[in-house]
Amino acid sequence: MDHAATTPVDKRVFEKMKPYFTELFANPATRWTSSISKKVDEAVEEARKNVAALINALPEEIVFTSGGTESDNTALKGVVFANKDKGNEIITTQVEHEAVLKAAESLQDFDFVIKYVPVDREGFVDPDDVKKLIT
Numbered sequence: 001m002d003h004a005a006t007t008p009v010d011k012r013v014f015e016k017m018k019p020y021f022t023e024l025f026a027n028p029a030t031r032w033t034s035s036i037s038k039k040v041d042e043a044v045e046e047a048r049k050n051v052a053a054l055i056n057a058l059p060e061e062i063v064f065t066s067g068g069t070e071s072d073n074t075a076l077k078g079v080v081f082a083n084k085d086k087g088n089e090i091i092t093t094q095v096e097h098e099a100v101l102k103a104a105e106s107l108q109d110f111d112f113v114i115k116y117v118p119v120d121r122e123g124f125v126d127p128d129d130v131k132k133l134i135t
Helices: 011-022 035-054 068-082 098-110 127-133
Strands: 089-092 113-116
Touching: 068 098, 089 098, 089 127, 098 113
Parallel strands: 089 113
Antiparallel strands: none
16 A cells, blocks of 8 residues: 555564654754764664665765655755766656656756656656657
8 A cells, every 4th residue: 555655664663763752862963962962873873884784885875864855856966966067958757756856847947958758658668768868
């Protein structure tokens, strides 16, 4: 079943996270000098290392965000701005998530051109259509 961008928290996850809801609730990004903030910051960094190890990445390559929209924006804009010297065209589809489409559209303010590849009735992209849009 689709939970529409939400999902019940697994009981095992909740038990591991419970201290951060009840006792260790400081914001690690503030870098407070309190012992609570330090413990939370250490836990976040440990989680970053664990996630990195799971996907064979470096911890500094792991970015935690507040949710899907921020993740979509960070990923799309990060890739686009890092590669601006390679061109200003972005290829996507009209059936992308709204957050992806809005992020792409906002890049037009920075002289990026958005091209939309068509999809068939089932939402599939024809690779030949993508080839036609690549210049």
